Amino acid sequence: MSVEKVKVYKDLMGENEKWAAETRKLLSGKNVRMINVIGSPGSGKTSLLERMVRDLGDKCAFAVLEGDVETTADADRIAALNITASQLLTGGACHLEAKLVYYALRDLPLDDLDMVVVENVGNLVCPAEFDIGEHAKIAVLSVTEGEDKPSKYPLLFHESSAVVLTKTDLLPYLDFDKAECLRHIEKVNPNIPVFEISSKTGDGVENWIEWVMSERHAGLVRNPN
Amino acid sequence: MHELSICASIVDSVLEELKNKKIAPNKLRKCGIVAGALRQIVPEFLKDAYKMTTNGTGLEDSEIVIEIAALTADCPDCGWSGELKELNYLCPACDSVLKLNNGTELYLSDLEYIT
DSSP, rough: OEEEEEEEETTTTHHHHHHHHHHHHHHHHHTTTEEHHHHHESSSSSHHHHHHHHHHHTTTEEEHHHHEESHHHHHHHHHTTTTEEEEOTTTSSOOOOOOHHHHHTTTTTTGOSSEEEOOOEEEEEESGGGGOSSEEEEEEEEETTTTTHHHHHHHHHHHOOOEEEEEEGGGGSOOOHHHHHHHHHHOOOOOOOEEEOOOOOOTTTTHHHHHHHHHHTTTTTOOOO | HHHHHHHHHHHHHHHHHHHHTTTHHHGGEEEEEEEGGGGGGOOOHHHHHHHHHHHTTOOOTTEEEEEOOOOOEEEETTTEEEEEESOOOTTTTTBBEEEEOSOOOOEEEEEHHHH
Protein backbone atom coordinates (compact mmCIF):
# COMPACT_ATOMS: atom_id res chain seq x y z
CA MET A 1 0.00 0.00 0.00
CA SER A 2 1.39 3.39 -0.93
CA VAL A 3 0.10 6.94 -0.70
CA GLU A 4 -0.17 9.03 -3.84
CA LYS A 5 -1.00 12.65 -4.30
CA VAL A 6 -2.51 14.36 -7.37
CA LYS A 7 -2.86 18.07 -8.08
CA VAL A 8 -6.36 19.15 -9.07
CA TYR A 9 -7.06 22.94 -9.21
CA LYS A 10 -10.84 22.78 -9.41
CA ASP A 11 -12.94 25.88 -8.68
CA LEU A 12 -15.30 25.10 -5.80
CA MET A 13 -17.93 27.71 -6.59
CA GLY A 14 -18.42 26.14 -10.05
CA GLU A 15 -21.97 24.82 -9.52
CA ASN A 16 -23.21 28.12 -8.12
CA GLU A 17 -21.39 30.01 -10.88
CA LYS A 18 -23.15 27.86 -13.46
CA TRP A 19 -26.58 28.84 -12.13
CA ALA A 20 -25.51 32.47 -11.82
CA ALA A 21 -24.52 32.44 -15.50
CA GLU A 22 -27.89 30.87 -16.42
CA THR A 23 -29.61 33.63 -14.45
CA ARG A 24 -27.69 36.37 -16.28
CA LYS A 25 -28.62 34.77 -19.59
CA LEU A 26 -32.29 34.63 -18.60
CA LEU A 27 -32.26 38.27 -17.47
CA SER A 28 -30.39 39.66 -20.46
CA GLY A 29 -32.75 37.81 -22.81
CA LYS A 30 -35.61 39.67 -21.16
CA ASN A 31 -33.74 42.97 -20.78
CA VAL A 32 -34.17 42.92 -17.02
CA ARG A 33 -31.59 44.27 -14.57
CA MET A 34 -31.15 42.66 -11.13
CA ILE A 35 -29.65 44.13 -7.97
CA ASN A 36 -28.77 42.14 -4.86
CA VAL A 37 -29.31 44.11 -1.63
CA ILE A 38 -27.19 42.88 1.29
CA GLY A 39 -26.96 44.12 4.89
CA SER A 40 -27.33 43.16 8.54
CA PRO A 41 -30.68 42.20 10.07
CA GLY A 42 -32.38 45.48 10.96
CA SER A 43 -30.16 47.66 8.77
CA GLY A 44 -33.21 48.99 6.93
CA LYS A 45 -33.20 46.87 3.75
CA THR A 46 -36.97 46.34 3.64
CA SER A 47 -37.65 49.98 4.54
CA LEU A 48 -35.34 51.00 1.69
CA LEU A 49 -37.30 48.79 -0.70
CA GLU A 50 -40.60 50.22 0.54
CA ARG A 51 -39.23 53.69 -0.12
CA MET A 52 -38.06 52.63 -3.59
CA VAL A 53 -41.52 51.26 -4.39
CA ARG A 54 -43.01 54.58 -3.40
CA ASP A 55 -40.49 56.80 -5.23
CA LEU A 56 -39.58 54.60 -8.19
CA GLY A 57 -42.87 52.80 -8.76
CA ASP A 58 -44.07 54.74 -11.78
CA LYS A 59 -40.64 55.17 -13.42
CA CYS A 60 -39.65 51.52 -13.45
CA ALA A 61 -41.57 48.24 -13.38
CA PHE A 62 -39.93 46.06 -10.79
CA ALA A 63 -40.47 42.97 -8.68
CA VAL A 64 -38.90 42.02 -5.37
CA LEU A 65 -37.48 38.69 -4.25
CA GLU A 66 -37.26 38.49 -0.47
CA GLY A 67 -34.72 36.10 1.00
CA ASP A 68 -35.30 35.04 4.59
CA VAL A 69 -34.59 32.12 6.85
CA GLU A 70 -38.21 31.99 8.06
CA THR A 71 -41.57 33.86 7.70
CA THR A 72 -43.13 35.75 4.79
CA ALA A 73 -43.29 39.03 6.77
CA ASP A 74 -41.02 41.02 4.43
CA ALA A 75 -42.67 39.83 1.22
CA ASP A 76 -46.04 40.70 2.79
CA ARG A 77 -44.79 44.24 3.50
CA ILE A 78 -43.77 44.73 -0.14
CA ALA A 79 -46.85 42.99 -1.60
CA ALA A 80 -49.03 45.37 0.46
CA LEU A 81 -47.68 48.13 -1.82
CA ASN A 82 -49.01 46.34 -4.93
CA ILE A 83 -45.60 45.19 -6.13
CA THR A 84 -44.96 41.60 -7.18
CA ALA A 85 -43.01 40.09 -4.32
CA SER A 86 -41.92 36.48 -3.81
CA GLN A 87 -40.54 35.09 -0.60
CA LEU A 88 -37.54 32.78 -0.87
CA LEU A 89 -37.24 30.77 2.32
CA THR A 90 -33.79 29.30 2.79
CA GLY A 91 -34.94 27.04 5.65
CA GLY A 92 -31.95 27.77 7.86
CA ALA A 93 -29.30 28.76 5.33
CA CYS A 94 -27.75 32.16 5.91
CA HIS A 95 -27.64 33.32 2.26
CA LEU A 96 -29.31 32.93 -1.12
CA GLU A 97 -27.74 30.73 -3.78
CA ALA A 98 -28.01 31.12 -7.54
CA LYS A 99 -30.17 28.07 -8.24
CA LEU A 100 -32.95 29.15 -5.87
CA VAL A 101 -32.97 32.65 -7.38
CA TYR A 102 -33.03 31.23 -10.92
CA TYR A 103 -36.18 29.21 -10.24
CA ALA A 104 -37.82 32.14 -8.46
CA LEU A 105 -37.10 34.38 -11.46
CA ARG A 106 -38.74 31.91 -13.81
CA ASP A 107 -41.99 32.39 -11.88
CA LEU A 108 -41.90 36.18 -12.28
CA PRO A 109 -43.54 37.98 -15.24
CA LEU A 110 -40.14 39.01 -16.63
CA ASP A 111 -41.61 40.27 -19.92
CA ASP A 112 -43.39 43.03 -17.99
CA LEU A 113 -40.45 44.00 -15.78
CA ASP A 114 -37.51 46.41 -16.00
CA MET A 115 -35.78 45.39 -12.81
CA VAL A 116 -35.70 42.75 -10.08
CA VAL A 117 -34.54 43.74 -6.62
CA VAL A 118 -33.38 40.87 -4.41
CA GLU A 119 -33.28 41.42 -0.67
CA ASN A 120 -30.77 38.88 0.58
CA VAL A 121 -30.85 37.21 4.02
CA GLY A 122 -29.78 39.67 6.74
CA ASN A 123 -26.08 38.88 7.10
CA LEU A 124 -22.83 40.67 6.21
CA VAL A 125 -20.71 37.56 5.65
CA CYS A 126 -22.24 34.70 3.66
CA PRO A 127 -24.38 36.51 1.02
CA ALA A 128 -21.22 38.25 -0.21
CA GLU A 129 -19.73 34.84 -1.07
CA PHE A 130 -22.45 33.74 -3.46
CA ASP A 131 -22.98 35.23 -6.89
CA ILE A 132 -26.72 34.94 -7.62
CA GLY A 133 -26.45 36.27 -11.17
CA GLU A 134 -27.06 39.88 -10.16
CA HIS A 135 -25.71 42.84 -12.13
CA ALA A 136 -24.76 44.72 -8.96
CA LYS A 137 -24.48 43.99 -5.25
CA ILE A 138 -25.59 46.81 -2.96
CA ALA A 139 -24.26 47.00 0.60
CA VAL A 140 -26.73 48.48 3.08
CA LEU A 141 -25.20 49.84 6.29
CA SER A 142 -27.13 51.74 8.94
CA VAL A 143 -25.58 54.50 11.02
CA THR A 144 -26.51 52.58 14.18
CA GLU A 145 -24.13 49.72 13.31
CA GLY A 146 -20.79 51.46 13.86
CA GLU A 147 -18.22 53.02 11.55
CA ASP A 148 -15.86 50.06 11.25
CA LYS A 149 -18.20 47.47 9.69
CA PRO A 150 -16.71 47.84 6.17
CA SER A 151 -13.29 46.83 7.54
CA LYS A 152 -14.75 44.02 9.64
CA TYR A 153 -16.74 42.57 6.74
CA PRO A 154 -14.50 43.55 3.82
CA LEU A 155 -15.68 41.07 1.20
CA LEU A 156 -19.20 42.51 0.98
CA PHE A 157 -17.99 46.10 0.64
CA HIS A 158 -15.28 44.96 -1.75
CA GLU A 159 -17.76 43.13 -4.01
CA SER A 160 -20.48 45.80 -3.96
CA SER A 161 -21.16 48.43 -6.63
CA ALA A 162 -22.68 50.95 -4.19
CA VAL A 163 -23.15 51.49 -0.46
CA VAL A 164 -26.42 52.83 0.97
CA LEU A 165 -25.90 54.39 4.39
CA THR A 166 -29.34 54.28 6.00
CA LYS A 167 -31.14 55.88 8.98
CA THR A 168 -29.29 59.19 8.60
CA ASP A 169 -32.21 60.89 10.40
CA LEU A 170 -30.79 59.33 13.59
CA LEU A 171 -27.37 61.01 13.22
CA PRO A 172 -28.11 63.88 15.66
CA TYR A 173 -28.69 61.30 18.42
CA LEU A 174 -25.59 59.16 17.78
CA ASP A 175 -21.82 59.47 18.14
CA PHE A 176 -21.46 58.05 14.63
CA ASP A 177 -18.36 59.49 12.90
CA LYS A 178 -19.38 59.59 9.23
CA ALA A 179 -15.93 60.62 7.92
CA GLU A 180 -14.41 57.65 9.75
CA CYS A 181 -17.01 55.32 8.23
CA LEU A 182 -16.30 56.66 4.72
CA ARG A 183 -12.59 56.09 5.35
CA HIS A 184 -13.31 52.43 6.24
CA ILE A 185 -15.33 52.08 3.02
CA GLU A 186 -12.57 53.71 0.97
CA LYS A 187 -10.01 51.27 2.38
CA VAL A 188 -11.88 48.24 1.05
CA ASN A 189 -13.34 49.80 -2.13
CA PRO A 190 -11.75 53.14 -3.05
CA ASN A 191 -14.13 54.37 -5.77
CA ILE A 192 -17.49 53.04 -4.62
CA PRO A 193 -20.39 55.54 -4.54
CA VAL A 194 -21.99 56.03 -1.10
CA PHE A 195 -25.61 57.19 -0.79
CA GLU A 196 -26.64 58.67 2.53
CA ILE A 197 -30.36 58.27 2.94
CA SER A 198 -33.23 58.25 5.38
CA SER A 199 -36.05 55.98 4.25
CA LYS A 200 -38.19 57.62 6.94
CA THR A 201 -37.83 61.27 5.89
CA GLY A 202 -36.87 60.65 2.25
CA ASP A 203 -33.62 62.62 2.60
CA GLY A 204 -31.07 61.57 -0.03
CA VAL A 205 -33.41 59.05 -1.65
CA GLU A 206 -33.51 61.06 -4.89
CA ASN A 207 -29.75 60.58 -5.54
CA TRP A 208 -30.04 56.89 -4.83
CA ILE A 209 -33.01 56.51 -7.21
CA GLU A 210 -31.10 58.43 -9.87
CA TRP A 211 -28.16 56.02 -9.54
CA VAL A 212 -30.48 52.98 -9.65
CA MET A 213 -32.07 54.30 -12.85
CA SER A 214 -28.70 54.98 -14.48
CA GLU A 215 -27.60 51.51 -13.36
CA ARG A 216 -30.83 50.19 -14.88
CA HIS A 217 -29.91 51.69 -18.23
CA ALA A 218 -26.22 50.78 -18.10
CA GLY A 219 -25.49 48.32 -20.86
CA LEU A 220 -29.13 47.76 -21.66
CA VAL A 221 -31.12 48.75 -24.71
CA ARG A 222 -34.74 49.14 -23.77
CA ASN A 223 -36.93 46.48 -25.26
CA PRO A 224 -38.94 48.26 -28.04
CA ASN A 225 -42.06 46.29 -27.03
CA MET B 1 -22.45 28.88 8.30
CA HIS B 2 -21.52 29.28 4.65
CA GLU B 3 -18.97 26.54 5.41
CA LEU B 4 -21.75 23.93 5.14
CA SER B 5 -22.79 25.08 1.63
CA ILE B 6 -19.18 25.28 0.53
CA CYS B 7 -18.56 21.82 1.94
CA ALA B 8 -21.41 20.34 -0.08
CA SER B 9 -19.67 21.74 -3.15
CA ILE B 10 -16.31 20.33 -1.99
CA VAL B 11 -17.74 16.83 -1.49
CA ASP B 12 -19.44 16.88 -4.93
CA SER B 13 -16.21 18.04 -6.56
CA VAL B 14 -14.09 15.44 -4.76
CA LEU B 15 -16.45 12.61 -5.72
CA GLU B 16 -16.48 13.78 -9.33
CA GLU B 17 -12.67 14.01 -9.49
CA LEU B 18 -12.26 10.56 -7.93
CA LYS B 19 -14.72 9.11 -10.42
CA ASN B 20 -12.82 10.72 -13.33
CA LYS B 21 -9.59 9.30 -12.02
CA LYS B 22 -11.17 5.92 -11.28
CA ILE B 23 -10.21 6.05 -7.60
CA ALA B 24 -12.66 4.50 -5.09
CA PRO B 25 -13.93 7.10 -2.55
CA ASN B 26 -12.81 4.95 0.42
CA LYS B 27 -9.18 5.17 -0.81
CA LEU B 28 -9.07 8.92 -0.23
CA ARG B 29 -7.10 10.06 2.81
CA LYS B 30 -6.79 13.82 2.35
CA CYS B 31 -8.35 16.47 0.20
CA GLY B 32 -6.58 19.80 0.08
CA ILE B 33 -8.34 23.08 -0.55
CA VAL B 34 -6.98 26.59 -0.89
CA ALA B 35 -9.15 29.46 0.36
CA GLY B 36 -8.21 33.12 -0.05
CA ALA B 37 -8.12 35.16 3.15
CA LEU B 38 -11.07 37.26 1.95
CA ARG B 39 -13.26 34.15 1.77
CA GLN B 40 -13.66 34.34 5.56
CA ILE B 41 -13.55 30.55 5.91
CA VAL B 42 -13.18 29.27 9.47
CA PRO B 43 -11.01 26.13 9.10
CA GLU B 44 -12.42 24.44 12.22
CA PHE B 45 -16.01 24.91 11.00
CA LEU B 46 -15.07 23.62 7.57
CA LYS B 47 -13.47 20.51 9.12
CA ASP B 48 -16.63 19.80 11.14
CA ALA B 49 -18.80 20.44 8.09
CA TYR B 50 -16.63 18.01 6.10
CA LYS B 51 -17.22 15.27 8.67
CA MET B 52 -20.97 15.83 8.49
CA THR B 53 -21.16 16.11 4.72
CA THR B 54 -19.01 13.07 3.94
CA ASN B 55 -21.15 10.81 6.09
CA GLY B 56 -22.53 8.06 3.83
CA THR B 57 -20.46 9.04 0.78
CA GLY B 58 -17.56 6.61 1.17
CA LEU B 59 -15.24 9.51 2.02
CA GLU B 60 -15.49 8.96 5.80
CA ASP B 61 -11.82 7.96 6.15
CA SER B 62 -10.53 11.16 4.60
CA GLU B 63 -9.78 14.52 6.15
CA ILE B 64 -9.82 17.99 4.72
CA VAL B 65 -6.63 20.09 4.76
CA ILE B 66 -7.22 23.80 4.42
CA GLU B 67 -4.62 26.30 3.30
CA ILE B 68 -5.55 29.94 3.72
CA ALA B 69 -3.92 31.95 0.90
CA ALA B 70 -2.63 35.30 2.05
CA LEU B 71 -3.96 38.51 0.59
CA THR B 72 -1.18 40.17 -1.42
CA ALA B 73 -1.05 43.38 -3.40
CA ASP B 74 1.20 45.66 -5.47
CA CYS B 75 1.27 49.42 -5.68
CA PRO B 76 1.34 50.69 -9.30
CA ASP B 77 2.65 54.09 -8.15
CA CYS B 78 5.52 53.49 -5.71
CA GLY B 79 6.20 49.81 -6.39
CA TRP B 80 5.33 48.60 -2.86
CA SER B 81 4.55 44.89 -2.87
CA GLY B 82 3.56 42.67 0.02
CA GLU B 83 1.03 40.86 2.16
CA LEU B 84 -1.98 42.65 3.64
CA LYS B 85 -3.10 41.60 7.12
CA GLU B 86 -6.52 43.05 6.36
CA LEU B 87 -8.17 44.34 3.22
CA ASN B 88 -6.93 47.86 2.70
CA TYR B 89 -6.76 49.18 -0.84
CA LEU B 90 -4.64 52.14 0.15
CA CYS B 91 -0.88 51.61 -0.15
CA PRO B 92 0.85 51.50 3.28
CA ALA B 93 3.78 53.43 1.74
CA CYS B 94 2.16 56.15 -0.41
CA ASP B 95 -1.67 55.89 0.08
CA SER B 96 -2.32 55.21 -3.64
CA VAL B 97 -4.90 52.61 -4.65
CA LEU B 98 -3.34 49.11 -4.62
CA LYS B 99 -3.80 46.32 -7.11
CA LEU B 100 -4.83 43.09 -5.36
CA ASN B 101 -3.23 39.87 -6.57
CA ASN B 102 -5.35 37.29 -4.80
CA GLY B 103 -7.40 36.63 -1.68
CA THR B 104 -10.74 35.49 -3.13
CA GLU B 105 -9.70 32.14 -4.61
CA LEU B 106 -11.41 28.96 -3.50
CA TYR B 107 -10.38 25.71 -5.12
CA LEU B 108 -9.73 22.05 -4.61
CA SER B 109 -5.94 21.79 -4.83
CA ASP B 110 -4.99 18.14 -4.38
CA LEU B 111 -6.14 14.67 -3.43
CA GLU B 112 -4.08 12.16 -1.44
CA TYR B 113 -5.14 8.51 -1.68
CA ILE B 114 -3.89 5.02 -1.02
CA THR B 115 -3.32 2.48 -3.75
